[in-house]
Amino acid sequence: MPEPLLRLESISKSFGSTPILKGISLEVQAGEFLTLLGPSGCGKTTTLRVIGGFEHPDDGRVFLAGAEVTDLPPYRRDVHTVFQNYALFPHLNVAENVAFGLVLRGMPKGAADVRVREALALVKLSGFESRRISQISGGQQQRVALARALVGRPSLLLLDEPLGALDLKLRKAMQLELKAIQRKLGLAFIYVTHDQEEALTMSDRIAVFNHGVIEQLGAPKDIYEHPRSSFVADFIGAANILDAKLTRLTDTEAVLLLENEVELRVPRPKTLDAAEGETVRVALRPERIEVLFSQASASASGLTHLPALLREAVYLGSATQIFLEPFKTGKTLVATTMDPVEKQLNGNASGQRVWLEIRPSDIRILERSAA
Amino acid sequence: MRRAPGWLKAYCGGIYTFLYLPMGVMMAFSFNSAHRNVAWAGFTFRWYVKLFHDAQWAQALGTSLELAVSAAVISAALGLLASYAMARHSDFRGKRAYASLLNVPMMMPEVILGVGLLTFFVRAHLRLSFWTLVVSHVVFCLPYATGTIRARLMSLKQSSFEEAAMDLGATEWQAFKRVTFPLAWPAIFSGAVLAFTVSFEDFVTTFFVAGIGTVTMPIKIYSMMKFGITPEVNALATLLLLLTAAGLLAHYLLAGER
Numbered sequence: 001m002p003e004p005l006l007r008l009e010s011i012s013k014s015f016g017s018t019p020i021l022k023g024i025s026l027e028v029q030a031g032e033f034l035t036l037l038g039p040s041g042c043g044k045t046t047t048l049r050v051i052g053g054f055e056h057p058d059d060g061r062v063f064l065a066g067a068e069v070t071d072l073p074p075y076r077r078d079v080h081t082v083f084q085n086y087a088l089f090p091h092l093n094v095a096e097n098v099a100f101g102l103v104l105r106g107m108p109k110g111a112a113d114v115r116v117r118e119a120l121a122l123v124k125l126s127g128f129e130s131r132r133i134s135q136i137s138g139g140q141q142q143r144v145a146l147a148r149a150l151v152g153r154p155s156l157l158l159l160d161e162p163l164g165a166l167d168l169k170l171r172k173a174m175q176l177e178l179k180a181i182q183r184k185l186g187l188a189f190i191y192v193t194h195d196q197e198e199a200l201t202m203s204d205r206i207a208v209f210n211h212g213v214i215e216q217l218g219a220p221k222d223i224y225e226h227p228r229s230s231f232v233a234d235f236i237g238a239a240n241i242l243d244a245k246l247t248r249l250t251d252t253e254a255v256l257l258l259e260n261e262v263e264l265r266v267p268r269p270k271t272l273d274a275a276e277g278e279t280v281r282v283a284l285r286p287e288r289i290e291v292l293f294s295q296a297s298a299s300a301s302g303l304t305h306l307p308a309l310l311r312e313a314v315y316l317g318s319a320t321q322i323f324l325e326p327f328k329t330g331k332t333l334v335a336t337t338m339d340p341v342e343k344q345l346n347g348n349a350s351g352q353r354v355w356l357e358i359r360p361s362d363i364r365i366l367e368r369s370a371a
Numbered sequence: 372m373r374r375a376p377g378w379l380k381a382y383c384g385g386i387y388t389f390l391y392l393p394m395g396v397m398m399a400f401s402f403n404s405a406h407r408n409v410a411w412a413g414f415t416f417r418w419y420v421k422l423f424h425d426a427q428w429a430q431a432l433g434t435s436l437e438l439a440v441s442a443a444v445i446s447a448a449l450g451l452l453a454s455y456a457m458a459r460h461s462d463f464r465g466k467r468a469y470a471s472l473l474n475v476p477m478m479m480p481e482v483i484l485g486v487g488l489l490t491f492f493v494r495a496h497l498r499l500s501f502w503t504l505v506v507s508h509v510v511f512c513l514p515y516a517t518g519t520i521r522a523r524l525m526s527l528k529q530s531s532f533e534e535a536a537m538d539l540g541a542t543e544w545q546a547f548k549r550v551t552f553p554l555a556w557p558a559i560f561s562g563a564v565l566a567f568t569v570s571f572e573d574f575v576t577t578f579f580v581a582g583i584g585t586v587t588m589p590i591k592i593y594s595m596m597k598f599g600i601t602p603e604v605n606a607l608a609t610l611l612l613l614l615t616a617a618g619l620l621a622h623y624l625l626a627g628e629r
């Protein structure tokens with residue numbers, strides 16, 4: 001295992017008496033795209049600021065390329081930041097902004113000019129050199145901020161919601177561009193967002209933050225397919241979260257009683273910290289629920305069918321969202337389907353009897369239920 | 372656009388007449404060729420010419436300018452330091468007290484400030500001079516300069532310019548020199564201009580702490596009044612008014628920038 005580019009070792013930070021980071025540990029390898037994902041106020045920016053050197057952790061250590069930098073000021077760390085509000089210098093033009101770090105290092109003007117031109121070409125802003133910051137659009141400012149951070153060729157770039165201020169279309173385009181630039185330069189990115197879709201499409205790994213702790217850290221697919229808590233399951237994509245009693249537990253199998261009603265046999269997950277007889281939370285993705293409008297003749301092997309009442313169907317364009325009531329408790333499940341279902345819905349959908357088809361192996365056992 | 376009712380216009384007109392008519396009359400009479408402020412006898416620049424040929428007046432004007440410029444420069448420099456400390460460090464012990472104490476001289480009755488300063492100088496065995504006057508003016512000019520500069524530094528902090536500079540490799544000093552200072556400069560200048568204005572027109576404190584030899588414009592006007600309001604006093608007051616107004620205008624124009 002090579003020395004990671006960045007290592008955070010149980011970082012804690014409080015503001016006043018409020019703990020904001022509670023023991024954050026993570027590693028970033030060279031060239032990796034790591035996303036910090038989490039709801040507002042969970043400590044993502046604070047984590048970046050600790051890495052950048054703008055906040056000193058109360059506890060824990062920061063290592064860059066194996067060397068401890070916990071006590072070093074920002075200007076002695078080989079990382080650059082793309083700030084959430086860009087923080088472009090309004091008294092300098094585009095080229096002067098990009099050249100700022102090079103000039104400080106005492107790079108000769110000729111060499112600096114070449115580097116600035118390269119960086120601006122990389123972000124597709126050639127010809128904008130002498131524009132004032134107030135004379136370019138938000139999307140262009142975003143690119144200048146990126147060029148300014150890239151031009152010094154750091155090994156690690158910190159980006160705090162860099163696309164947050166852009167409209168949806170520009171955002172999508174910039175996501176691809178950012179990813180392309182990151183690949184091309186072989187840079188490591190630590191990318192903050194609270195947009196789960198952005199996180200899933202761009203990242204090599206995602207760290208899901210909640211209240212100052214990392215709830216789960218892993219590849220997008222891993223996190224989406226195997227969420228470890230109901231917070232993660234709910235925050236990344238949509239999830240139906242249900243209570244289930246663990247009635248029996250063998251080496252290979254767990255028997256669940258869903259909502260005290262429906263018994264299911266599911267494969268035993270690799271990690272499980274609940275014992276037989278305890279109640280746990282389970283998650284089921286809406287797209288993993290099939291809605292059948294007539295009872296399936298002979299249920300195919302390994303599938304479970306549940307009768308349910310259809311409550312509502314919401315047309316979403318590419319998909320339809322169907323709200324269902326399979327349990328006596330009245331608990332609602334959501335299913336999404338890409339199939340055209342208008343015909344079967346025949347107008348007033350509510351109250352229609354349907355069947356759910358689920359694959360028990362799609363059920364994910366999460367944490368122990370609080371209740 | 373809605374039109375204001377007639378009574379409201381009359382009311383506003385009355386207030387503004389009351390506020391500005393005396394100044395208008397004073398300015399008009401400074402161009403009056405008669406010796407007394409009673410009747411209009413024709414237009415003249417005579418009093419201004421006379422003023423500029425009178426060594427005493429010229430000296431008073433010079434003293435006032437020198438005093439106001441010194442007070443303004445010192446206030447702006449100290450104000451910049453104080454504001455930088457407050458903007459840079461989100462929290463330090465006693466920050467609130469520090470910030471409020473800075474503003475106290477602005478709200479304190481000037482008579483008290485004057486008596487206090489005079490007592491201090493006498494007790495400290497400091498001879499009243501031009502420089503004790505400068506120090507005293509800095510005391511009440513500082514809050515004005517600091518207020519303006521601090522507001523700007525706070526808003527700069529919001530935009531994280533200084534952090535961005537340090538992120539790109541600038542030390543604290545380089546970040547200040549290359550980013551914060553150029554961006555705060557209009558506010559620093561505008562704070563200095565405001566301090567200049569406040570110092571230039573000050574009478575009460577100056578009256579207490581000016582030594583025998585130091586005569587500023589407001590003091591000179593006051594002493595002239597013992598002999599009645601002559602057209603020269605009108606001319607001088609008009610100059611004072613215009614200078615003050617120009618200073619305030621410059622302050623607001625600069626503060627409004629960006």
Ligand SMILES: Nc1ncnc2c1ncn2[C@@H]1O[C@H](COP(=O)(O)OP(=O)(O)OP(=O)(O)O)[C@@H](O)[C@H]1O
Nearest residue numbers: 015020038039040041042043044045046047194461
């Ligand atoms: N300098 C500070 N002083 C006091 N509290 C702070 C400070 N900086 C951050 N906080 C608090 O710390 C918490 C976490 O802030 P942080 O900016 O890290 O959140 P975030 O995850 O980046 O959220 P967002 O998605 O809204 O940007 C917030 O509750 C915030 O109010």
Ligand SMILES: [Mg+2]
Nearest residue numbers: 044045046160
């Ligand atoms: Mg943030």
